[in-house]
Amino acid sequence: MKAPPEFESGSAAEPSAGAARRAADALDEAALWLSRLDSGTADPEAFERWRAADPARAIACARVAAAWSALDDTPAVLAAPPHKALSRRAALMSFGGLALAVVGVGVSGKVLAREQAKTGVGERRTIRLGPGARVDLNTDSHVFWRAGPDLVTLWLERGEIAVSAAAGAATVHVRGEGVEWRLAPGRYNARLDDDRLELTTLDGMAESRRPRPVRLTPGKRLILRDGVVSTGEAPGSALARATAWPQxxxxxxxxxxxxxxxxxxxxxxxxxxxxxxxxxxxxxxxxxxxxxxxxxxxxxxxxxxxxxxxxxxxxxxxxxx
CATH class of the missing domain: 3.55.50.30 (Phage tail protein beta-alpha-beta fold)
Incomplete structure (x- = not known):
């Protein structure tokens, strides 16, 4: 049986060097796959085939996922200054202690990437995001979400959603087209057309983080069009439509x-x-x-x-x- 190339010369140092190269390459490939899964541009079945072909890839995926989770949980004050920013590979390797260390342990695409849901034309769908939190999808809509014990993040890709969160539920963030809202317990409607993003607060309070700080109290509406944000009272017709479509x-x-x-x-x-x-x-x-x-x-x-x-x-x- 022919030995792998890194074993052919008989050098004791070469196997570890070859393994290090493979591990580094697997990390880069895993990061690229997970980035594409996270953005919805990758085929989950193709990812599973790629990951299953080599146990080293499964380990790399676990390390990348653990590193991302750690970075998500790191307070901003602990972030490195811009002039000390690490390369992607260095940043991932610095979190190596968080990796899953069991060869052959499978990693589900659902764990590594955001969940997603779509509706066809004329369809409606309800997704439970966790205790006390839910999102309803209107016709021809598409959302991604990632749910944790204390935070649910929703990405609106297309269409219209109704979001409701009860008191005591996880904090809900909604993102879309460069805007991010933090939703207090209450009911909200968000709609994304080709060139117009709209958030209506039915009850509760929404705080916009981007592109500029805005606070929406009940009955208010935020509209983003061509990069321009406007806020004001939601017309009665808009409130009526927002409460009618889930029915x-x-x-x-x-x-x-x-x-x-x-x-x-x-x-x-x-x-x-x-x-x-x-x-x-x-x-x-x-x-x-x-x-x-x-x-x-x-x-x-x-x-x-x-x-x-x-x-x-x-x-x-x-x-x-």
């Missing part, structure tokens, strides 16, 4: 038809289309079932000069005159 309902209060249709289409596979521009600015109000637009379409045709016609792709709205 499977959608609410409009004197909304332009084009706005109402865009909002409804978030929940529908078969979309509504306004084919006649002259009806786009007509206004509609009411409370409807988000999963079925039948009542909405009936109301449109009863109170507005609008005709709804089914097509292969959805429903087309035209002027009835």
């Amino acid at each position: 499977g309902e959608i609410v409009f209060e004197d909304a332009p038809l084009e706005e109402a249709v865009a909002e409804y289409n978030r929940y529908l596979e078969r979309k509504l289309t306004i084919a006649d521009p002259q009806i786009a600015h007509l206004r509609i109000g009411g409370r409807f079932t988000s999963s079925d637009p039948s009542d909405f379409l009936a109301a449109l045709q009863a109170v507005l000069p609008v005709r709804a016609q089914s097509s292969g792709a959805g429903v087309v709205l035209t002027h009835a005159g």
Whole structure:
């Protein structure tokens, strides 16, 4: 049987040097894998195949995960000054004593990376984050989270969520698009569209850490658009929508038809289309079932000069005159 290259020369020093190189390379690869898992850009199954192929990789993953956990728990006052910052590898090696030392012990991707959940169009889903804390996902939404005994961190990647935390529950932080909020016990709604991030405080208090300190009391709303933060009272229509969607309902209060249709289409596979521009600015109000637009379409045709016609792709709205 041919010996591995580091054993071929017969030198006693070379095996340990080769092993050190492999361990260092495994640390770098593990850090890259876990960073990608953490950001949601890696395939968990591919990671498991990579990790299972070599026990040294499992050990490296455990060391990286332990180092990250230790760094997360280290107070800022203990951090090294910028001019003494360690390289990634040096930082990881300095936490070597925290590593799992049993060869062959598996490390689950769920432990090493954030948990995540998604909903499809028209779906809703509830995730229990721990005792007294939960997040509800609205249609076509995507979140990551990491839950500890005292802190739950949520990352909103897309869509809309309702967050609730009871008194005594773990502290909840919500992050998205460069903004971070610390949520006191209460109920909150967060929504991330393509270019607009919104947080509404239904009850409780939210404190923004980034991009600038802001405190939101009940009934307040923060909006981030194009890097600009604005705060103020949440309109009644926004509060009504935030409390309606977890119940499977959608609410409009004197909304332009084009706005109402865009909002409804978030929940529908078969979309509504306004084919006649002259009806786009007509206004509609009411409370409807988000999963079925039948009542909405009936109301449109009863109170507005609008005709709804089914097509292969959805429903087309035209002027009835």
